[in-house]
Each structure stands twice: as structure tokens, then as C-alpha cells.
Amino acid sequence: MPRMKYAFVFAMAAVLIAFLALRLGGVAWLLLWPGVSFTLVALAYAGLGEHAFGKRVDGRMQPWAVILLLPYLVLTWGAWHLVRWLSRERAFDEVVPGVFIGRRLLAGELPDGIVTVLDLTSEFVEPEGIRRAGRYVSLPILDASILPVARVAPVLRELAVGPGVLYIHCAQGHGRTGMIAAALLIARGDALDASTALSMVQRARPAVRLSATQSRALAELATALLAARPGAGAALP
Structure with missing residues (x-):
């Protein structure tokens, strides 16, 4: 399960850092800060969930979360910028008319005509220029993780x-x-099942890959959305 793997990795990193701080002493005590940071991330993946990151509905993060998580955030944000600079993948792609998907964008990168932005990150602050470009919706999900169907x-x-x-x-x-x-896409009526919907997304953005947990969550979401949609059993025109 990806969440428990993440929890284990960050917990081990926190233990190692704490050991080094205790072993070396002196200035090395400063290592306790990243140790605390990684411990909080481990706890988030172990069960605390996305709330441990303090993401607010306006796309910013709570000050306490930024302070506690800063060592982790510096690594995460730095890695994100490195991938952005090195990747040849497009920043965004259009799946169907009216629906674009892509990476987190910087201010000025948002495609023309976007009315609503759905931000799924828990570990990033959304740029102010993106938040103010139109309607902003925050639905924080831990990396490689899921949320309950009832929330999504x-x-x-x-x-x-x-x-x-x-x-x-x-x-x-x-x-x-x-x-x-x-x-x-299923909620909109563009697809009638999870497999078709995912194929449509992957045709637009080939690097899209779901973990086993995310695939199961998509299937559960598809069932819930189809059950609530009028004429769910009818064929697409």
C-alpha cells in the first residue's frame, strides 16, 4: 500500500536524523527540525491524512504547518522545480472540451479561458495568480493516495x-x-465506466499512471457517480 510505504520511508528518515543529532550533538541538534518534519509527514501517511499539511481552502498553508514541515517542503518544492525544468512533458493537456489537466502551474502559465481550478495537492501552496484567476477549489490529497468517495x-x-x-x-x-x-468524465457523462474514462485521460496525457489503490478508488467513484446520474444505464449518444 503506497501510503504505508511512504509512512515507513519518512519514519525511518526521521529516526536516522534524530540518531545523528543525538550522536553528534552541538550544531547537529538542528537536525531535529527535519526530523520533526519527516515525522509529521510519516504520521500523515500513517493515518493523520492530508490535514497534517495544513492546506487551507484558499490554497495557502497554515503557518504552523509551513514552520514544522519546512525542511520537507524545501525538498519537495525543489524537486518539483527541477522536474519542471528538465521535463519535456507539456505543462497541461485538454482531455475533452472544457476539461484541462496538468501539473501545478505558476502564475502566468494558466491556459486562456479557464474558469475553475481544482487543486489536488496537499504539499504545495497554490500561486496567488492562479487562485485569483477565477474560481479556486482545493481538494487536498496526499501524493499517491486517495480520499473517501463520500468526500470526492x-x-x-x-x-x-x-x-x-x-x-x-x-x-x-x-x-x-x-x-x-x-x-x-464519468460525472459529466463523457464516459460510462472507469476504464474508458482513464483511457481518455491517458490519450490526452500519456504519463498518467494510477497506483493499485487509486485504480480501486476510481472504480468506487465510478460506481457512486453512475448510480447518482439520471439515465445512468443509457448508452452514450
């Missing part, structure tokens, strides 16, 4: 009938984005 389905049902063009993103626009975008 109502958001997707609302977005499916909302006006204007939608942009969905996580960090790189692959796992979390692929899962949620595929579910949205």
Missing part, C-alpha cells in the same frame, strides 16, 4: 455541471490528477 463525489458532481472551462492539477498531473479527471 459531491465535489465532482458540482464541477460536472459548473459553467466554463475546468483545470485539474496535482504536482505533476499524473496520479491524483488522472484519478480525479477520469472520475469527472
Whole structure:
């Protein structure tokens, strides 16, 4: 299970850092800060969930979370920028008319005409220029993880009938984005099953890959969304 693997890795890193701080002493005591940071991340993946990152509905993070998590955030944000500079993948792609998906964007990178932005990251602050470009919706999900259907389905049902063009993103626009975008296609009526919806997303953005947990979550979301959709059993025109 990806969440427990992440929890184990960060817990081991925290233990190692704490050991070094205790062993070396002196200035090395400063290592306790990244140790605490990695411990909080481990706890998030072990069960605390995305709330441990302090992501607010306006796309910013709580000050306490930034302070405690800063060593982890510096590594994460630095790695994200490195991938952005080195990657040849497009920043965003259009799946169907009215739905764009991609990586987290910087201010000025948002495609023209976007009315709503759905931010799936828990570990990033959304740039102010993106938050103010239109309607902003925050649905924080831990990297390589999922949320309960009861939390996600109502958001997707609302977005499916909302006006204007939608942009969905996580960090790189692959796992979390692929899962949620595929579910949205079902909510909109663009696809009648999870497999078809995911194929549509992957045709637009080939690097989209779901973990086994995310694939199961998509199947559960598809079932819930189809059950609530009028004429769910009818064939697409």
C-alpha cells in the first residue's frame, strides 16, 4: 500500500536524523527540525491524512504547518522545480472540451479561458495568480493516495455541471490528477465506466499512471457517480 510505504520511508528518515543529532550533538541538534518534519509527514501517511499539511481552502498553508514541515517542503518544492525544468512533458493537456489537466502551474502559465481550478495537492501552496484567476477549489490529497468517495463525489458532481472551462492539477498531473479527471468524465457523462474514462485521460496525457489503490478508488467513484446520474444505464449518444 503506497501510503504505508511512504509512512515507513519518512519514519525511518526521521529516526536516522534524530540518531545523528543525538550522536553528534552541538550544531547537529538542528537536525531535529527535519526530523520533526519527516515525522509529521510519516504520521500523515500513517493515518493523520492530508490535514497534517495544513492546506487551507484558499490554497495557502497554515503557518504552523509551513514552520514544522519546512525542511520537507524545501525538498519537495525543489524537486518539483527541477522536474519542471528538465521535463519535456507539456505543462497541461485538454482531455475533452472544457476539461484541462496538468501539473501545478505558476502564475502566468494558466491556459486562456479557464474558469475553475481544482487543486489536488496537499504539499504545495497554490500561486496567488492562479487562485485569483477565477474560481479556486482545493481538494487536498496526499501524493499517491486517495480520499473517501463520500468526500470526492459531491465535489465532482458540482464541477460536472459548473459553467466554463475546468483545470485539474496535482504536482505533476499524473496520479491524483488522472484519478480525479477520469472520475469527472464519468460525472459529466463523457464516459460510462472507469476504464474508458482513464483511457481518455491517458490519450490526452500519456504519463498518467494510477497506483493499485487509486485504480480501486476510481472504480468506487465510478460506481457512486453512475448510480447518482439520471439515465445512468443509457448508452452514450
